Amino acid sequence: MVAVKTMVEGGKATTGPPLGPALGPLGLNLGQVVKDINEKTKNFAGMQVPVTVNVIDPATKKYEIIVGVPPTSALLKKELGIEKGASKKKEKIAGNATLEQIKKVAESKRSALLSYNMKGAVLEVLGSAVSLGITVDGRDPKEVQKMIKNGEIEI
Template identity: 55%
Template sequence: MPKEEVEVLIEGGKADPGPPLGPALGPLGVNIQEVVEEINRKTKDFKGMEVPVKIIVDTETREFEVKVGSPPTSAIIKSELGIDKGAHEPRHETVGDLSMEQVIKIAKMKFDDLLSYDLKTAAKEILGTCGSMGVTVEGKDPKEVQKEIDEGKWDDLFEKYEEEEE
């Protein structure tokens, strides 16, 4: 089973059969439109961001698998806030404020790339990145929000998002 890999950078949700995909996949004999649809489905949450995508094609059966990487957490946070960069002095300067819903959304987007075992710990990892960027959450220092998570203040919100997954 010879396999070929094609790696491309695609804007989330906006893959099309033109370059770079079409010319790279055409010689491999796969249905390019099916590949494009799969990529767009898997990258729809990364709209406006460049996402690394790997397409693995079995050249005999013409079956393919799409693996989507994810942008760095900081890039997703910047995109959510509509900013170009984080703070120069994160503990003394604030460049934006995320809602807890946005933090959870980012945690869900990055979950597979994080070391977390559940959504709460994933959110706490995202909060750590917020702190290093000068981003507050719900108007508070991210460390304070991490403590609130530990104290159970956000449990209802986490339960809502975890139920959506089921």
């Protein structure tokens, strides 16, 4: 079995690089593969999505497509409707999320995170919010993390 792993923009994969050069020599119908990828990733429009194309049998050209979860930063940006994080996190704020939005991102990303429970997942997403310059309910995400750890905020 041959596996081709790459990142594609949700719903906008093309037969060009990186997919074309990797899959072309295997004799697959690139148009169909790209169509299938775009169908499976259309809900992640505007985000980079990890995709793996497993060529199960090159002789029969049978393949499967596995779509991963986009990076936490991409999910946060989509949730807040922002294009990019703050360039200077201490001076500028890229956006403000509610704790519910943070929980929503944590839930959608949960399977790919290292945490054992929802509390840990929320803490991880808050870490990404720090990196992007996103506040949570008007507070610094580090402050919210402390409040969760101290039990002041229940998850």
